[in-house]
Amino acid sequence: MRHGACRSEIGIVRTEFSDLAAPAIAPRRRPGVDEQNEVLHKLRHSTSHVMAQAVLERFPEAKLAIGPAIEDGFYYDFDLPRALTPEDLQAIEGRMRELIPQGQPFEYREVSEAEARSLFAGQPYKLELIDDIVKLGRNEYGEADEGPPTLSIYRHGSFVDLCRGPHVSNTREINPKAVKLLSIAGAYWRGKEDRPMLQRIYGTVFQTREGLDAHLAKLAEIDRRDHRKLGKELDLYSTHEIGGAGLIYWHPKGALIRETIENFWRQVHRKRGYDIVYSPHIGRVDLWKISGHWDFYRESMYSPIDIDGIQYLLKPMNCPFAVLMYKTRTRSYRDLPLRWGELGTVYRYERSGVLHGMLRVRGFTQDDAHIFCRPDQLMNEIVGVLDLAFFMLRTFGYEQFDVELSVRDEEHKGKFIGEDSVWQNAESALHEALKLRNVPYKVMPGEAKFYGPAIDIKMRDALGRGWQGPTIQVDFNFPERFDLKFVGEDGQDRRPVMVHRTVLGSMERFVGGLIEHYAGAFPVWLAPVQVKVIPIADRHNDYARQVLTRLLEADIRAEVDDTADRMNAKVRKAQMEKVPYMLVMGDKEVEAGTVSVRLRSEENLGPKPLDEFISLVQQAIAEKKNP
């Protein structure tokens, strides 16, 4: 008999326990798994058991940890005598295809603690889980469960696992052709760094081969859109070993995209009552001591720089500088709100293993802003930021959002700074703002920052993936620490409220996300090269340059390809550069004074007068649309 333990379903007590009646329990880090599709969830969970069975056959001494279904698949964690190889993965997958048709029924049974301990005597991780279930009445997430603890096992064939289920009734319900093991990865036992490092096998299964193929096609599409790959191919950015990890070099074309975004950002902010400021990149350590970063954020900050015996820190955040500017004069209630936007470049220490292209870096430019306002203005300010945020994101083609409101936890008030009344005011301001704009949102109790409640917006990209977007944080801490004041109507000093917010997040992460969202085919207004002018033969080069001049005069970003390549090759190159418009010109066009328009979509619009083409492009730019 072989033993294992699976993660998500262990020993949870329900009175009438059966697979069908079993409540849907989503693993914490990947929510929404089985809410929509319990069938797939059961299938995946069951397949993870079959995988564990195959692993145990290959490594009888394996220690099993947990093996839940997750979004898009499943995994199982093992403690093995040696590192797994891709060959192991193949062999395990092959063995699974043999085990599945054996038609082994899944059998559920509740067991006593003593029986559980003897069944899993050689399985330390399992025993630890039993301990927690029995002694603490907690599941594997450390969450308390209702009712008396119950231990349950699932058996199929030679494999027994400590498990709450649910499972399919028989392995035959799994389609062996729709099973695929995907990758091997390291994972800490229970996700804790001080616990042993286990080997995790990720896999997936669908009801049909077609379902699996569609999923694999999506994975290939994700790969195709990878911003690191496209960033190199499109010559947008680079990183350099000799330059240091996690630092982005923006090449001319990437810089042009960024510049376009930043110009748009400034324009939008000014229209909405923001002023734009700049602040230094370093500041004395004393500043960071007052702000609290020295105590609470030190692990993300770089070592001090000594200047004439005084210690300075590279800034990980822009906010203390905004505060200093606020304090340069006495502020009246009439001056508020002050909205100060800043494209501020910050540097944060990130552990080497988490760095990832443009998405996770050590130096980045936030599209930051700090709003200083009266408590009674807070709601309006939040509404203003929400409107701004959604307007910006929709402009960049994001249409779907998930909004979270992080508030204080009533039971742990001690963790949060500030008066009850101030918190209540702030939290209700955020609720009201979201309601006023009919934004659906999820309340996250206890997830507030220690200095105030926050709204986080995630946007979904073209592939439905979620990206961290705008964040709006109310702050009572800074005004306190820096003793910020404004003079009220009655002449008394009052405490302003501060709002920290970003809309795009950081230029690095946002552009990295945009590359993947658009698969490198940027809408015309963002495309680094908007028009490629393609003369067919050398004798058309002069005409091509005349056309180029006209385009440049019309503020259109254009290039002439006057290389010795054939026209076909020039078209191909422009296609691969994902240039929205190609203008092909030969004898006919020179004669007629026209340009032949080919779109990136491969649509051929045929010859057009140049003026007509220019207004076409200008319109596409103005509307921020694709051709």
Place this chain on the structure above:
RNA sequence: GCCCUCGUAGCUCAGUCGGUAGAGCACAUUCUUGGUAAGAAUGGGGUCACCGGUUCAAAUCCGGUCGAGGGCUCCA
């Protein structure tokens, strides 16, 4: 930071059993002046990431460092 994998020409990659390197693309030159996704020939280009070790001999084996990738943990 931790586990696993990887680092060969500007890019994408071959390189068997240890015997001091190859292709395609790109680039340069020449020929070709071609109507909507690759015209042809010739040529230049590598301290095989870096440091050290084993060996008569290291791209290849071993150790370390740096960097990258898949994860864990953490975040804009």
